[in-house]
Amino acid sequence: MRNLILEKIATLFLYVMIGFALFLLLRGHNSPGGGFIAGILAASGFLMYAIVFGSEAVLKKIVVNPRYIIGTGLLLSLISAIIPIFWGLPPMTAIWGTLGKIHVGTPLLFDTGVFVLVTGMIISIITNIMDVLKWNS
Amino acid sequence: MIVSLPIFLPLSFMIFAFLFRHYRGREYIAVAAAFLNVITSILLFSQTAREGMLKLQMGDWPAPYGITLVSDRFSAFMVLIASLIFLATTAYSVRSVDWNRKSFGYYLFSFGVLMGVNGSFLAGDIFNLYVWFEVMLMASFILMSHGGERQQLEGSIKYLILNLISSFFFVAGIGLLYGKIGSLNMADIASKLMKYETMPPEINPAFILIFVGFAIKGALVPFFFWLPASYHTPPPVVTALFSGLLTKVGIYSLIRFYSLFLYQHHEFWQPLILGVAVLSMVIGVITATSQFEFRKILSFHIISQVGYVVMGLGLYTIAGLAGAIYFLAHNMLSKTNAFLVAGYVYHQKGTLNLKILGGFYKKHPLWAIFFFISAFSLAGLPPLSGFVGKFLLIKAGIEADHLGIALIALFVGFFTLFSMVKIWIEVFWKPEDNMKKLKRIPQQNWSIQQNPLWMTLSSGGMALLIVLGGIFASPIVDYCYLAAESLMNPQLYVDFVLN
Numbered sequence: 158m159r160n161l162i163l164e165k166i167a168t169l170f171l172y173v174m175i176g177f178a179l180f181l182l183l184r185g186h187n188s189p190g191g192g193f194i195a196g197i198l199a200a201s202g203f204l205m206y207a208i209v210f211g212s213e214a215v216l217k218k219i220v221v222n223p224r225y226i227i228g229t230g231l232l233l234s235l236i237s238a239i240i241p242i243f244w245g246l247p248p249m250t251a252i253w254g255t256l257g258k259i260h261v262g263t264p265l266l267f268d269t270g271v272f273v274l275v276t277g278m279i280i281s282i283i284t285n286i287m288d289v290l291k292w293n294s
Numbered sequence: 295m296i297v298s299l300p301i302f303l304p305l306s307f308m309i310f311a312f313l314f315r316h317y318r319g320r321e322y323i324a325v326a327a328a329f330l331n332v333i334t335s336i337l338l339f340s341q342t343a344r345e346g347m348l349k350l351q352m353g354d355w356p357a358p359y360g361i362t363l364v365s366d367r368f369s370a371f372m373v374l375i376a377s378l379i380f381l382a383t384t385a386y387s388v389r390s391v392d393w394n395r396k397s398f399g400y401y402l403f404s405f406g407v408l409m410g411v412n413g414s415f416l417a418g419d420i421f422n423l424y425v426w427f428e429v430m431l432m433a434s435f436i437l438m439s440h441g442g443e444r445q446q447l448e449g450s451i452k453y454l455i456l457n458l459i460s461s462f463f464f465v466a467g468i469g470l471l472y473g474k475i476g477s478l479n480m481a482d483i484a485s486k487l488m489k490y491e492t493m494p495p496e497i498n499p500a501f502i503l504i505f506v507g508f509a510i511k512g513a514l515v516p517f518f519f520w521l522p523a524s525y526h527t528p529p530p531v532v533t534a535l536f537s538g539l540l541t542k543v544g545i546y547s548l549i550r551f552y553s554l555f556l557y558q559h560h561e562f563w564q565p566l567i568l569g570v571a572v573l574s575m576v577i578g579v580i581t582a583t584s585q586f587e588f589r590k591i592l593s594f595h596i597i598s599q600v601g602y603v604v605m606g607l608g609l610y611t612i613a614g615l616a617g618a619i620y621f622l623a624h625n626m627l628s629k630t631n632a633f634l635v636a637g638y639v640y641h642q643k644g645t646l647n648l649k650i651l652g653g654f655y656k657k658h659p660l661w662a663i664f665f666f667i668s669a670f671s672l673a674g675l676p677p678l679s680g681f682v683g684k685f686l687l688i689k690a691g692i693e694a695d696h697l698g699i700a701l702i703a704l705f706v707g708f709f710t711l712f713s714m715v716k717i718w719i720e721v722f723w724k725p726e727d728n729m730k731k732l733k734r735i736p737q738q739n740w741s742i743q744q745n746p747l748w749m750t751l752s753s754g755g756m757a758l759l760i761v762l763g764g765i766f767a768s769p770i771v772d773y774c775y776l777a778a779e780s781l782m783n784p785q786l787y788v789d790f791v792l793n
Contacts, residue, residue: 228312235305241354248298250354 160209167209171218174202182272183265192268196275203280212287215280223281230274237266296341297350297363297416299334300373303327304409311402321388324401328377328384331408335370335377342370343773346780347790349418357792358482362418364791367777368619369415372546375623376415378759379538379630380408385752386634387531390641395441395529403440404535406433411539415546418791420468421478423547427464427511431457434540438528449527456510456520464507470500481791484554484784493559501556508551512544514604515573518597522581525596526589526646530637533589537596538630542622545600549607549618553781557610568608572702574601579709588636588646588721591713592629595672598706599625605703606687609694615778617686620771624671624679624763631668631756635661638749639721648717653726660750662722667757669718671764673711679763686771 410430578598606618691700
């Protein structure tokens with residue numbers, strides 16, 4: 158049985174959550190927020206979507222296998238950890254530069270990696286659990 | 295920089311394994327990565343041996359505030375041995391692990407175990423050590439339940455629950471300690487404890503909790519139940535990897551904690567540790583004699599061997615610690631190789647029940663020799679590495695006026711020999727009884743492909759290392775003495791890390 162209102166809300170909720178997650182990710186360095194909590198929020202949007210539409214719809218929505226999302230997140234974090242080595246600093250040292258008026262640096266890259274990793278991980282967990290529970294059928 | 299490589303290298307391989315899933319030559323890339331890991335470990339080892347200690351302040355935060363990685367002679371030696379074991383088991387798994395497990399991330403999680411082990415050896419911060427323990431626990435739990443056979447799941451549930459309890463103890467101890475001392479950096483805690491004349495009694499509960507955590511991890515006597523209940527269930531190569539690495543990390547951490555903190559309350563801890571050591575040695579070896587399964591006998595022997603190491607620690611003399619370090623390294627190599635041979639037997643016959651097996655020497659003389667070397671090294675026969683280890687430990691025991699304990703160690707050695715001879719006779723010498731031949735053919739998904747060259751190479755390499763470790767023992771023993779001296783002098787460690 159389709160529930161049109163719920164479907165609309167779930168779709169909207171997904172985009173709102175992703176937008177809010179990005180906001181939290183970017184303000185994370187100095188204010189409450191950061192990669193982990195942003196990842197959980199984004200994934201909660203996908204969770205709502207999965208409850209309404211089923212896990213296959215989520216996998217279709219994110220296009221690639223969650224496995225690659227996890228890998229990409231880890232890769233981003235690793236890159237941010239080893240960049241300082243080329244400056245002769247110990248790994249994971251924060252390196253800051255300016256892009257126009259905005260300060261960007263390796264902590265942001267690290268946080269982005271955590272964000273991607275957490276999102277992919279939770280999506281992978283919920284879709285697997287839903288498969289085991291036969292949620293879709 | 296070099297200190298962080300043993301952590302970053304496995305991580306890079308894991309990322310690679312995540313991103314490239316369906317790739318044919320994955321196993322060869324894994325072997326290459328394991329080989330690369332050996333090279334970096336050798337670099338780390340040689341640099342540490344030259345300079346004594348290396349440190350790395352992650353994120354450029356100075357010592358008591360940031361996370362510190364410290365490599366001293368002891369930890370560098372352990373990283374080196376662990377990398378050798380890992381290379382052997384990875385090469386062994388090329389043929390021994392089935393395609394299904396490989397494509398569902400066998401290599402990914404085995405590198406996770408390696409990363410956790412290397413991290414725990416190098417951590418200079420208690421909470422960081424805890425995190426590496428968790429990394430190791432999660433990856434090893436997945437490896438243990440990987441494939442989802444019935445008995446495997448049973449074993450892995452026991453493994454997970456008991457190890458999680460150990461983590462609870464550990465983290466509760468960390469919390470108490472942080473409440474009392476206000477620091478998590480090992481060197482900082484040690485320097486703060488040194489300021490007391492006698493260790494204040496309110497700190498001991500925290501250390502007791504941490505000790506229980508390590509004792510569960512290291513399978514010491516009152517807490518060893520998870521080990522024999524789970525180690526005979528996963529694929530043989532996984533057992534070999536675990537037996538070489540996991541319990542030894544618990545023991546390593548115990549030695550590190552004892553030499554930094556616990557020695558200050560010597561009169562309380564020494565009898566406790568020696569008692570646990572004696573109980574582990576005796577109970578492990580006696581329970582092993584009643585077993586009739588190849589891998590179960592070896593699993594019970596892990597408990598007894600770990601007791602030897604803890605005995606060397608409990609003596610707390612330079613000779614005792616040096617013996618403990620040598621014995622730890624020897625035991626990692628010999629035990630892993632014994633399990634590798636057990637894996638080969640399993641792949642050939644489909645069972646490890648000693649009553650059914652037989653006649654293996656006639657059909658596979660090479661593997662019989664590999665087993666002979668590793669098993670009799672465990673028992674402590676002269677030209678092999680086990681002899682040197684036991685000799686050092688028993689000599690240290692006599693010198694430290696613990697004659698009774700030294701005698702018990704000798705006596706346990708006889709029982710070890712008894713179990714090893716039992717396996718040798720039942721599996722390799724006894725003629726194969728056709729009447730009792732197993733009706734069940736080897737499980738399809740565990741059987742090897744035709745060419746056991748990789749298995750022979752890895753097991754043979756380990757056997758060669760064991761023999762060399764016994765024959766050319768003197769430089770290794772000298773190194774162990776140096777490592778023990780720097781362990782006995784925690785002021786060095788504190789000064790090096792904090793300044």
